[in-house]
Amino acid sequence: MALKRKRPQCSISCLDLEHHLAEIAQAGFADYVGTLSDSILRLKDSDIVILASPVETIIEHLNAIAPHLLENTVVTDVGSTKKEIMKHARSVLPSGVFFIGGHPVAGSEKSGVRAADSMLFKDRAWVLCPFSDTPPGALLTVMDLVGDLMAVPLTIEPDEHDRVFAMISHVPQILAIALVHAALQEDVEHSLLNVAVGRGFLDLTRIAASEFDIWKGVLDTNRGPIMAMLDKFESSLNVVKQKLHSGDLSELWAKVSARRRSMG
């Protein structure tokens, strides 16, 4: 939707599951709407292919599209993990087809075409992971696309991407799920939880409303870094608990809260 707004002359083909097609057609931003099996017809005319589905289906779709891609086609994705996807892209895509991993750092707990918003990416980071041998022209093609969506492209190694996002995205998600789980255990005794939840709890657990299907592939393809970062979180929690216990938390708190305020 954001793309059509900026590049009205470009033809957008939107391939999705049968039962999503009516809704996508109605949203009006696609010039062609079809099922994945139509990719045989559409891909050979495509300059850029964007795989925009949950992580595990990105990996399936790489298999599905690989035979139909012509030389010099640029393929990118919007998956939330990068290492496994890029490993897979390297192994299945024909040489002469250029894959650049992508991850727009935007979105919400909502999904589907109904959540579409042409300003979704404005001023948000969009991480790009080229291979070391990706031609600069292919990278520029994707950077231009990202720029047209008003996002800010950032280039980074896929390993580093997955570690950083384990900390800033996947671990928070796990913590939110664990906190609502813990509150549910208390809930059996305290109906007060239903009415008295404050803004802090709601903010902190908003992402716990996300569907598991959106997260399954992320967790499957980034389990190692997530576990490692959960360990780091637990070390920090132990430091905080110890200081809480000894009444000595003010210095750490001041440093942390100042840092958080600087994030906006």
Add this chain to the structure above:
Amino acid sequence: MALKRKRPQCSISCLDLEHHLAEIAQAGFADYVGTLSDSILRLKDSDIVILASPVETIIEHLNAIAPHLLENTVVTDVGSTKKEIMKHARSVLPSGVFFIGGHPVAGSEKSGVRAADSMLFKDRAWVLCPFSDTPPGALLTVMDLVGDLMAVPLTIEPDEHDRVFAMISHVPQILAIALVHAALQEDVEHSLLNVAVGRGFLDLTRIAASEFDIWKGVLDTNRGPIMAMLDKFESSLNVVKQKLHSGDLSELWAKVSARRRSMG
């Protein structure tokens, strides 16, 4: 500010620290602005005294005001913990003065008169903790006040209050601090954290921007329940980690996310 809007005929005296007085007077909702030492003059004319400061100063102020209160005065507070405050109120207030613990479940990471908002309490819960021997009339006086602020009064035991709020407010606060602390450790290596933090991380850690001074008294007066609820959180985190490890998280996730969605 919310009170003046609803009860324009009532005279509001606002007693605060010397250096806050100019700002409070400028905000225009108080009929009288003075320092705490003026309480000797103002309290004997007061029907309702509201102690609205961080928890540890509420306890100090109870000591300070106790000698000046006349019989039948109703005293309430807005502190985030209740058991210690109520124990203290019982021990220092003269008999015939009625204390009802209060806790409005609203607010933000901002504090001070600059954050004042006449709609702050609208449709939010306001927990009230009467003693078992509090006269119904005194409780009704505070319930009316809460109603005039457009909040929803809820009556609960102070012990239960402190346990529930440990889970839904104090533990989330500790987790947010620990998560930003953990991210800061990573930050040394990854400047990407500065630009790529997504909405999930920002939502989850928003409360980590709170000043320690606001929280010090909460942590000091509710350490036991907070530690107990942190243990429960860690049990839940371990359950989630185990299921993450064994690829068996979907059922727990579905249950938790459905519950979270129902909270709005």
